[in-house]
Amino acid sequence: MKRISVIGGGPGGLYFAYLWKSRHPQDSVTVFEQNARDATFGFGVVFSDRAMDFLQAGDPETADQITARMEAWSNLSLVHRGEKVEIDGVGFSAIGRLDLLLLIQQRARDAGVELKFDTHLGSVDDIPQSDVIVAADGVNSLVRRTFEGDFQTSVSYLDEKFAWFGTTKTFDTLTQTFVASKYGTFNAHHYRYSPTMSTFIVECDRKSWIGAGFDQLDPEASRARCHEIFAHTLDGHDLIANNSTWRNFPWIWNDRWSFKNMVLTGDALRTAHYSIGSGTRLALEDAIALADALDAHGGDITAAFAAYEAKRRPIVEKLVRAAKSSAAWYEHFPEHMKLHPLDMAYSYITRSARIDDQRLHEMSPHFMGRYESERPKAAE
Structure with missing residues (x-):
């Protein structure tokens, strides 16, 4: 590899650029971002418990810098009919999206990545000649939209x-x-x-x-x-x-993950409903897997893209299935609101079909103890 262009300066695109440049300082790596360096639309980024373990294993320095800026908690709460129900053992952590972006920007800059902000690409023809083009440009990806048929793109929207x-x-x-x-x-x-x-x-x-x-x-x-x-x-x-417009959540999926020298990552590749808090983690994991695959296959880009997809697709498909189950629960939350707060909390925590009673007893003993002792009274 000699010249890599990363389209999109979100966490995933920046992190791939940092990884590749730090491993291959002789290569030219450029990130093109349409917004300003310190602009972001949104507020905090949430990670489920232990979601940073993958980063800690391969890049502890970056992981430590991120976790030092995080807010963390070990319980999840649901408020219904004015009553607060706590579900113990469901930990999350969060960091400001801008804080995360600035941190990874600095990592990339220190590695020698060229960061081009305020750079609008009107078409893929505006992308400089590159050996690899990484499309990390999100839901409205220019690369994906230009070649939707080649990527076999499908898009649908939730009604909520x-x-x-x-x-x-x-x-x-x-x-x-x-x-x-x-x-x-x-x-x-x-x-x-x-x-x-x-x-x-x-x-x-x-x-x-x-x-x-x-x-x-x-x-x-x-x-x-x-x-x-x-x-x-x-x-x-x-x-x-902050650009807080009403939107319908888009389900984006691409049956082909690469075309020619272009490869999709993050939300440009697929979306996962925000209710499971995995979008940023998935983008960072994509960056690692793509860098590893390109490393493993040297100059054979076709083989590298195939290896990247083979490793990530089963993981992504499983998570998207869980995200769709979670989103389906929210689709009917007005109906769920007819339930007693404890019953609604139980319905909520089991919505993605990944948690059964046995696992709930193990991870949330206080909640399950209350649920099983008070539920008969609530049903009366």
């Missing part, structure tokens, strides 16, 4: 709506708060990612979205209405917008 906010209210754990309001039913995913800030994702079914007037409100009025709906949860704190 969501908007990504932040807040100065910090929360003890990752929490799911469900609210029945005069407009309809709403859910908020919220978690702290710094000592002073939290992510606050609001979602609802289409009927509630229209009932609240979100189809007609401007961004500021929309933010204010979300604040109104979750006023008790926010407890006097602000709800902060």
Whole structure:
């Protein structure tokens, strides 16, 4: 390899660039990012418990730098009908997305990667001649959209709506708060990612979205209405917008992962619903697997891309299946809200079909003890 172009300066693209340049200092590695160096759309990035183990094993220095900036907790909470149910043993950690980006940018810069920010590529013809083009440019990937037929791309959308906010209210754990309001039913995913800030994702079914007037409100009025709906949860704190537009979650899948000298990674390759907190981890794991495959196969790019796909596809397919099960639960959360808080919490934690009662007893003994002792009373 001599010249590698990485399209997209998110965590996955930056991390691949850093890995390759640090292993092959003689190669030219350039990252093209359309936004400014210190711009990001979103707030915190959440990782499930032990999700950083893969990074610690191969790159402890970077892993230590990231974990030192993380907020961590060992329980998950669900709030329904004003009652808070804690599920022990379900740990998560979070870091500000901008903090993560700046950290990996510095790692890449120190390794000698050329970082080109504020660089808009109008077409793939604007990409300099390269031996390898890594498409790490997310949901709206230029590379993928240009060659959708060759990548065998499929895209579909969930009917539910969501908007990504932040807040100065910090929360003890990752929490799911469900609210029945005069407009309809709403859910908020919220978690702290710094000592002073939290992510606050609001979602609802289409009927509630229209009932609240979100189809007609401007961004500021929309933010204010979300604040109104979750006023008790926010407890006097602000709800902060940052490109916080209402969206439908896109399911993106590509049956072919590479074409010619181009290869897809991260959200350009496939999406995993935000409710399982794995998007950034998947992108970083893609970066490692791709770098390892290119290393193992030297100048044979076709073989390297095939090895990358062979290693990652079974893992990704399993996780996407779990993500779809999780998303299906959220699709019907207004129905789940008819349940008692304990029953709803049990339904929630078992939604992806990866956790059964035996595993719940092992990882969440306090929750299961309460569930089994109080549930008969709740059913009366």
